[in-house]
Amino acid sequence: MNKKIARYIQDHEDDLLEAWMHEMKKRESERGPNSVSNEMYYNTSKEFISIIVSNVLDSNDKYTKKMGSFAENIVRLGWPLTFITTGLQVLSTIVYERMIEEKELSAEQINEMLIGFDNWMMPISNKMIEIYSETWEKTVSLQKIALQELSAPLIPVFEKISIMPLVGTIDTERARLIMENLLTGVVKHRADVVLIDITGVPVVDTMVAHHIIQAADAVRLVGARCMLVGIRPEIAQTIVNLGINLSQVTTTSTLRKGIEKALEFTNRKIVSLEGMR
Template sequence: MKTKLMQIAIENSDEIVQMWLEKLDSLKRDEFKTTTSDELFESTNREFVNVIFTSIKQRGSLIEIVTFSEKLITLGWPLSYITDGLQIFRRVTIDFILSKSDQVDTNFFSEVLASVDEWVEPIIHQLVNEYTGSWEHILSIQRIALQELSAPLIPVTDGITIMPLIGTIDTERAKLIMENLLEGVIKHNSEVVLIDITGVPVVDTMVAHHIIQAAEAVRLVGANCILVGIRPEIAQTIVNLGIDLTNLPTKSSLKKGFISALEITNRKVINLKPKEDGIEEMINALQGE
């Protein structure tokens, strides 16, 4: 932006900011109205315009831009807030500079347009890049966290661990299940692993293949694997598809699978009846033979 025009904008920044805030407020989106207070919206707008003026004064400073972009992501505001806000700022600034000048010729008008674009375009580029970069980074962290939670291995007692699966199993998740199973068997010194598919909505040929592979891998490292949570509809699907689970023990519920796991580890569930009263109470206890 030419020095003279830049000076006009900076010297009249308060007036330009007020005009910009009024225009931006008139375009306030419905999602901001329902999820954001007026105070937060106004304070964020003022921070936004401060970022713009700081950028022009310091010629490309990124510190404020990075901080502001991260704040918008935390608030959950869309990228359109940045692009729309800067487009409005561009129009307001151009109109203000033209209104303060006696020149109305085409050359001056073109000079103002080019100068304001030279100022605003780098800010748009930097803000959009920082916003998308920060968003992708956050998504990457969330994806990793979700993957870790999507195939947990839970030790419940000595030698017995459970992996509850919920949701659809695709190739990427199947790979994670395999890795977690093998690492968990070694880490927890597991003798039996229960894979609970109660929360898996569909078991097709691919899902069954992945589960069989995981069970075989567990067997190769010296542990047993039991597939639990076989609902009637899942059992019918497995039969109709001709899936062979002969080498993979299955149980209809986690409880039955756990009892089998106790037997494999030379333990069992017994019932203890209190001797002092006639009320029979079931108490589950683990007793080594």
């Protein structure tokens, strides 16, 4: 039965593809991709049909390789898994109905064909879900690593002065990364002053302040001074209300003021060119 279905799909590929895309376009606004060009949509759908046929006509290794490549492509395009599984069900229904229409079958034969279609579709659906999930987890893991690498960079801006701009929330894992990058960067860049810029941190609570104090203490232990810049009025009020002690950390309201202080700490200052005439 599986080979009959695969051969039928091959022989009527263009008509089936047209009917399938027409049906899937109706579902596009609900759960499918709505920013993909018609050409990309057509090519991806055609590839999907080729893979479905490959399940029967090719070796298992070749079929798995094709399915893996397809899964990577649709994950990159942002197509949800529900849209893909629905697509398989719709295609199966279209092929089944057309095969039934072309033959005069008894009730028993129709029931046998229905069972055959279920046996054909389930392994394909399960394989797609398995490979899609693995590909998605791999993609998310790689993105997480990339974001972690960018989430706490220590940037040297002047000789002996470095800045760590922080954006977003700070959890325990990120706080650990901040600490590691600070200590590694201070030694690497031979920094005497490090500015932690929290302008982009939406909330500073007790936990966040505790992590910042720990980072400042660690920086002092390796012979550098730590400054906290970007203290907005609402953040300052929160820190006071929580009774957080930042007396050991130099603070400023803006990054510019922080850089000016950092230059003073290293016996330098910003001089206007007009003042030098």
